[in-house]
Amino acid sequence: MNEAAFYFIAAGVCVFAVMAVTGRDIFHCALWLAMTLLSVAGIYFYLDAPFLGVIQILVYVGGIITLFVFAIKLTANIGYKSIRQTSKQWALALFITALLLCVLSRVFAAHPWAQTVLNVPAASIAQIGRSLMMNYAVPFEFMSVILLAAMVGAIVIGKDKR
Amino acid sequence: MSVIFLKGLAVLGFIAVSAMFSIWLERKISAWIQNRMGPMMTGFHGTLQPVADTIKLLLKEDIVPKGVDFLSWWLAPFFVTVPVVMAFLVIPFSSKWIALDLNVGVLYVCSVTSICVLGIFMAGWGSNNKYSLLGGMRSAAQIISYEVPLLLSVLLVVMQSGTMSMQGIVAAQEHGWFILKPHLTLAFLIYFISATAEVNRVPFDIPEAESELVAGYHTEYSGMKFAMFFVAEYTNMFIISAIATTLFLGGWQGPFLPGLVWFLLKSYGLVAFLMWMRWTLPRVRMDQMMSFAWKVLTPMALLNLLISGWFMVK
Incomplete structure (x- = not known):
């Protein structure tokens, strides 16, 4: 049951993050990003770190995303317009991220992950x-x-x- | 699991009844101030009027204007209403009646209610209407500005009581309400003024000024979606009053009567005070409102924090 909740929230994080990156309307992207950050806060709450979760919502959703949205509205000719998704150097960026993915997955595979949760006081x-x-x-x-x-x-x- | 579910249902029921009652109270108070009768026909002194209004709103057609930004337009009412429901998690109605006494309770309320700004923005942007957009912009600017003095004055209470848990703060006021201490009286005034601005009430209701913006960010909404904005607004009023009660007025503590009764009396007393202000004061201009937040309230709150912090450490 508990694990199912974790996977549910984690799936939410992934889906919303992909939406935030692939959306064409920049205002929608900001909203998807807000949903992503809210879901991350959900993971913090799930992991018994309410302070971190609360600060995540207060700073990222209440502060930074609101500033994003403000900036989008105050910038002329940016809302309601589909902007190009990729920059000119997308091939290079793809190469670097693929490399990073390779390195990270090897590190994660090699690391001896603890199977039991240490009894750390909150x-x-x-x-x-x-x-x-x-x-x-x-x-x-x-x-x-x-x-x-x-x-x-x-x-x-x-x-x-x- | 089922206990949490029942608590959630109880909160939803309370919100519905409280919003209906507040709307009736608002109409009665406005009528009383303007020397009218107010709703009289439905039920005793119009007590059933909100029920009739609710049925009317439920049956109304849900109009979708042409050219709305569908995603933001549909999601906005939820972004406004859901945080309000979430805030009820940590409100201590009495010594036992609290859904979950988080150890970061005060901060939790401040953070979930800050999500509402996004909903207002979405409503203003998604409606594809210049009045909505202007209202949304004004409202968001106002809420962000007044959040600073509000958090600073709440911080003072946390410093005084040494805890962020709601029940802990109530317990810290066992031998005298916080409002009776001079520096916290000032903090209470700053909190209450900022909170009034946070929920867009007169004298700070320029985002919904009928004479220039029709109805602000919810101009294009009808039926149940409009009702959600309305419920959120009145529940927000209850929440800021409940937080003020908990932080400054001793929470559910009081002689003779049970805690729940004291809590509701104090909270609805503050709600009635907000309504009294609405029907008494004129509206302030946008620039006056912003400069008041940044040039008066914020420095005052900072100075108050500094001076009382000095005395607490000494």
């Missing part, structure tokens, strides 16, 4: 916060610097040039 939010602020304080602060740089860049690009 990480509480307090623990996550503590490790972010103590063990990983430097990377955490570094992330905020990157975000700040991105924000400044966005403002510079969006500034009225006179």
Whole structure:
């Protein structure tokens, strides 16, 4: 029963992801991407990581996809139009992804996967916060610097040039 | 398994009845404020009016306008309604009546209700109507902007109680409601103003301003699809009131009466307050609304967070 639920959600992730990549209407693609990310959040909930699932929905669906949709609407001549699916270098891209698939599948096949689930206590939010602020304080602060740089860049690009 | 199923059914039943009752309450309150009678003919003082309305909406033809973007137009009502149902998972009606006490309860509610924006966008875009598109754009911009002060004020409650579980927050208010603490009073005001904007109620209902946009993003919807938007709107009102009750007004705690009664009294009290505001205040302009969110509410919420955080750490 439980495993069936997992495969159901995983199949949803795959189907929606394919739809997001192959769709012709860019607004629909954004919606399929939202469905993909929601299904991934479903997997997190299934795996007993509600914090991760909640953050996934809040950040990706509530934030990023909404910004995507905003950008699509505010860009002239992009909605309702079928845009070419492939770039000029699709052959090269296909080659690289095929190579990556080969390497990854060999690694996955060679790896000795654990057959039993370790009894790991679920990480509480307090623990996550503590490790972010103590063990990983430097990377955490570094992330905020990157975000700040991105924000400044966005403002510079969006500034009225006179 | 079957227990979860029954809980889900109970939530759906509650949503249907609550939305119907809220619509009746809204009409009665508006009539009272405008010195009218309101619905009187169906049942005692019009209590059966919402039932009649529901039957009417169920029987109405479902009109599909020409040129709609089929996928978004069909899915939009679900994207608006389903998150609202999902939010009920963690609302503590009493000490025992909670479907699942997640340890990230508050964050869960905020995240599932943020999905609604997509539904509003889809409705506005898919309807192929300029009024719908404008309404959808305005609504989405407004919801994203007011989400920032809303989350910041909720964060203060989490800091005060030290937990994100809904029952934990209620338990933390055993010796005094959070609204009575000065910094949390400010947080409550910021929360309530932002939440009013989140559910597109007057004075922040410019996305549905009848005088300029017909009915905003749901202009083209009819029959049951329109009813779904309506149910979502009124249930959203109940949810923000229920969250405010849980976070600031002591949740289901109260003397003499059972917890469930206290919870519903406080929540519907806030719903009635929202309706009172709707029929009293004028509508604010779009630019006023956006600048209020970014230039007043957000800095105030940040400052409040900073100062009270300082005192909590000290």
